Amino acid sequence: MKSAMGYLNFNYAIILIIILCFPFCKTRSRSYGEPITLQRQNIKQFYKIAKIDSIGNVFVIYARKDSSVYKIVSTKSEENCERLLVGKSYPLLLNNLVQKTVDSHKVSRHAIPHLGGIMYYGAPIIFEPDSILDIYTALNLSGLCLK
Structure with a gap:
């Protein structure tokens, strides 16, 4: 009987050690599949629409604010x-x-001058070296509809 009680106490001790050590366990894996966090910029500012183009299934909207031109895709x-x-x-x-x-x-256009653009839903969106080095989406835009 004593050996059975000792065996149970030993099992409880092992389980208790595992439970106490579990919060300190952490993996450090990195992969190329990690999500990219994009930072919001120019929050809720007014932009004047200068031009609207279309490439495949994508609208390309050129908008101005002050002296800058923004290329927005939707x-x-x-x-x-x-x-x-x-x-x-x-x-x-x-x-x-x-x-x-x-x-x-x-890896930005500023650091790699021969970087020509990005693919957006299968459409090539090209940088314009004279004026446009970034490409944006509008979080409150669906197609050409303001949400």
Whole structure:
């Protein structure tokens, strides 16, 4: 009987040690599949729509604010709404799509001059070296509809 009680106490002791050590266990795995956190920029500022183009299933919207031109992409949608109009100003929540670093290496257009653009839903979106070095999405835009 004593050996059975000793065996049970030993099992409880092992379980207790595992439970107490568990919070201190942590893995340090890195992979290239980690999500990229994009920073919001230019939160809810007004941009004047200068031009609207289309490439495949993507709208390319050129918007101005002060002396800067922003290239904004949005996937086409079939929503019924009042669409953006060239010459009008809208409050847009812009989010930069151009990743600046990968594994602490600079990969922006500024650091790698031959980087030509990005792919967005299968459409090549090209940088314009004279003026546009970043490409944005608008978090409050669906197609050409302001949400």
